[in-house]
Amino acid sequence: HPPCRGQHFQIWHLQSAFAASLTPSREVLIGEYLKGWKELTKFMDSLGTAFGLITRETWSKITIMQDYQSGQHGAHYRTLQSMVTFELANGLVNFHSLPATHPPSGCRTLLRLHRALRWLQLFLDKLGSSEGGDASQMCASAYQETLAPYHSWWVRQAAALAFLAMPSQRELYGIICAEKEQHARTTLLATVRIIAHVYNITQEVFSAHEMLELP
Ligand code: 1Q0
Numbered sequence: 001h002p003p004c005r006g007q008h009f010q011i012w013h014l015q016s017a018f019a020a021s022l023t024p025s026r027e028v029l030i031g032e033y034l035k036g037w038k039e040l041t042k043f044m045d046s047l048g049t050a051f052g053l054i055t056r057e058t059w060s061k062i063t064i065m066q067d068y069q070s071g072q073h074g075a076h077y078r079t080l081q082s083m084v085t086f087e088l089a090n091g092l093v094n095f096h097s098l099p100a101t102h103p104p105s106g107c108r109t110l111l112r113l114h115r116a117l118r119w120l121q122l123f124l125d126k127l128g129s130s131e132g133g134d135a136s137q138m139c140a141s142a143y144q145e146t147l148a149p150y151h152s153w154w155v156r157q158a159a160a161l162a163f164l165a166m167p168s169q170r171e172l173y174g175i176i177c178a179e180k181e182q183h184a185r186t187t188l189l190a191t192v193r194i195i196a197h198v199y200n201i202t203q204e205v206f207s208a209h210e211m212l213e214l215p
Helices: 011-020 030-046 049-070 080-089 106-129 135-145 153-164 169-175 181-208
Strands: none
Touching: 011 030, 011 181, 030 049, 030 080, 030 106, 049 106, 049 153, 080 106, 080 181, 106 135, 106 181, 135 153, 135 169
């Protein structure tokens, strides 16, 4: 497995970015949230070409959000809550259709990452709580429960191929640099708790504004 330091994925960075994305007043800081996603793309990079499509898709969503953050109205894109308020007030959300002429809204773009975060939460939970399981299978069942209903037939086929390239549970434990299995489990379940917290707060915000089905 890759070295535990340097340019490679570190689960510690994932944890700290998502933990830092929550403020005491339950706001979600978009910059930190994206930092967590960027750490995940490092992991995907190490999985090779089978994950190329997924990595590119993830970067395309990250880039749209970063462009909003560095754009003219960047100040409104600091937190999830301020973004929702701003896009609602200015009719930018696009509740019914995706306009061809404008870039996709921040809300619908973040919603895509939000749904994928739920997949990650379930997958890491399975990985940390089952013994001697098949990681590809865990990946696939987490996908069925979360993202699959939102994806086209073609995307589901591509995802199924990527799952087969998922390393074994043992290798994944190696990637998170845990010396003992028990340590790996503890680390994974701690990560799950942080991700679940971010996910739940984000879900409340999207749900309160009826934004869970944005096209
Ligand atoms: C094995 C990982 C699979 C993860 C889930 C598979 C997702 C398949 C996505 C295929 C991309 C094809 C492009 C199409 C998708 C879009 O249609 C869709 C909707 O966007 P839009 O603009 O068309 O409405 N996009 C999405 O749903 C965004 C999907 C982002 C996928 C993020 C996957 C995250 C994967 C992370 C792997 C890290 C695992 C970490 C494990 C750590 C272990 C210690």
